[in-house]
Amino acid sequence: MPKVGQCRSQTRDDGRMPKAKQLTAWIENRPGMLGEVGSALGAKKVNIVAFMATVDDGHGTVRMVVDKPAVARKVCAAHGWETTEEEVLEVVLGDTPGSLGRIAHKLREASVNIQYAYAGSAGSARRVNAYFGVSDLKLALRAIR
Numbered sequence: 001m002p003k004v005g006q007c008r009s010q011t012r013d014d015g016r017m018p019k020a021k022q023l024t025a026w027i028e029n030r031p032g033m034l035g036e037v038g039s040a041l042g043a044k045k046v047n048i049v050a051f052m053a054t055v056d057d058g059h060g061t062v063r064m065v066v067d068k069p070a071v072a073r074k075v076c077a078a079h080g081w082e083t084t085e086e087e088v089l090e091v092v093l094g095d096t097p098g099s100l101g102r103i104a105h106k107l108r109e110a111s112v113n114i115q116y117a118y119a120g121s122a123g124s125a126r127r128v129n130a131y132f133g134v135s136d137l138k139l140a141l142r143a144i145r
Contacts, residue, residue: 018141020049020065020090020131023072025081027060037062040079046072050120050131065090065120065131089132089140092122100130103144110143112136 027033034053041048051064066072069085076083093099107114113135119128134140 018090018144019087019137021069022086022088022131022133023064023066023069023076023083024086025062025064025076025083027062027081029055029058029060033060034062036079037076037081040075041066041072044068044071044075046075048120050118050129052116052118063116063118063133065129086133087137089134089137089144091130091132091144093119093128093130095126095128103130103132106143107132107134107140110139112140112143 025037027037038048045068047067049065049067051062053060053062055061064072065088073083073085091103093103104114115133115135117130117132119130122129132140
């Protein structure tokens with residue numbers, strides 16, 4: 001199990017770097033759309049690991065990390081939702097005071113700007129996976145090691 005506040009790759013057996021593929025879908029801003037996205041993905045057995053949903057200039061944006069990105073892209077395309085895929089920083093945070101601050105401080109010290117952040121399940125009640133959209137992913141990866 002990864003140490004709290006450290007990158008998941010430091011203890012992963014699969015050799016993955018502490019980053020995740022994020023799927024961003026642009027959807028209509030109307031009641032029920034987030035439920036429609038969730039139901040459509042669920043119908044194809046796609047698990048949403050983490051997400052954030054916002055509205056900007058009257059359009060809905062859903063950023064999410066899913067267990068089956070290729071299937072999720074197909075689902076979105078079938079519904080007419082435009083998507084992009086980006087890599088985001090993935091860090092395990094413990095349920096302790098200051099855990100977010102420690103990671104954010106490391107990124108600041110490396111002059112990496114956090115553009116957005118959200119959290120999802122880490123499989124434990126005492127931890128969360130935090131996902132950060134950052135100005136420079138390579139620099140962020142070095143900063144948090």
